[in-house]
Amino acid sequence: MKFKGFISIGFIIALVILCSDNSLAQCAMCKTTSESDLANGGSIANGLNTGILYLMAVPYLVLMTGGYFFFKKPIDAKVKVLLNKYFSKTQ
Numbered sequence: 001m002k003f004k005g006f007i008s009i010g011f012i013i014a015l016v017i018l019c020s021d022n023s024l025a026q027c028a029m030c031k032t033t034s035e036s037d038l039a040n041g042g043s044i045a046n047g048l049n050t051g052i053l054y055l056m057a058v059p060y061l062v063l064m065t066g067g068y069f070f071f072k073k074p075i076d077a078k079v080k081v082l083l084n085k086y087f088s089k090t091q
Helices: 003-017 028-039 044-086
Strands: none
Touching: 028 044
């Protein structure tokens, strides 16, 4: 079972390495427009950076919310067992 996990992780790492040069590409038109606007005192580049940060934050928020609800039930069950074990009303 562990061997399959190592193969899967190795495959994912190889896939990321092989496809990484596409992620280094950048839209030349967007870059030149934002650089020239920023040099002329405009605010398009600031809005572009804010949009990028917004798009980066949303997946993390979704994953954190999902993780909270996924792990909440088992943790609540363990806390309930411990409370019943150490703080039962029959003492």
